[in-house]
Amino acid sequence: MARVTCVRCGTENEGLTAPPLGGALGREIVARVCVDCWVAWRDESFRLINHLGLKPADPSDRQRLYVILREYLKLPAAAESPSG
Numbered sequence: 001m002a003r004v005t006c007v008r009c010g011t012e013n014e015g016l017t018a019p020p021l022g023g024a025l026g027r028e029i030v031a032r033v034c035v036d037c038w039v040a041w042r043d044e045s046f047r048l049i050n051h052l053g054l055k056p057a058d059p060s061d062r063q064r065l066y067v068i069l070r071e072y073l074k075l076p077a078a079a080e081s082p083s084g
């Protein structure tokens with residue numbers, strides 16, 4: 001299993017085995033975020049979806065969630081517009 005130096009927790013840890021999201025963002029997460037931090041984000045995202053009343057099926061809500069995801073995982077802002 002691939003190991004990554006995680007941008008969020010700063011340790012070398014197990015990475016994800018497959019992109020959790022489509023497109024460049026999913027590849028970035030595989031390359032830079034460990035599985036523990038991804039699991040932590042998953043829990044946080046469910047809390048946020050409920051708290052903020054976001055609808056992940058809605059493209060604008062999904063973009064909002066991705067912005068929060070980048071802040072949470074300490075990924076730099078998107079250079080390209082995410083799609084797919």
Ligand SMILES: [Zn+2]
Nearest residue numbers: 006009034037
């Ligand atoms: Zn981590």
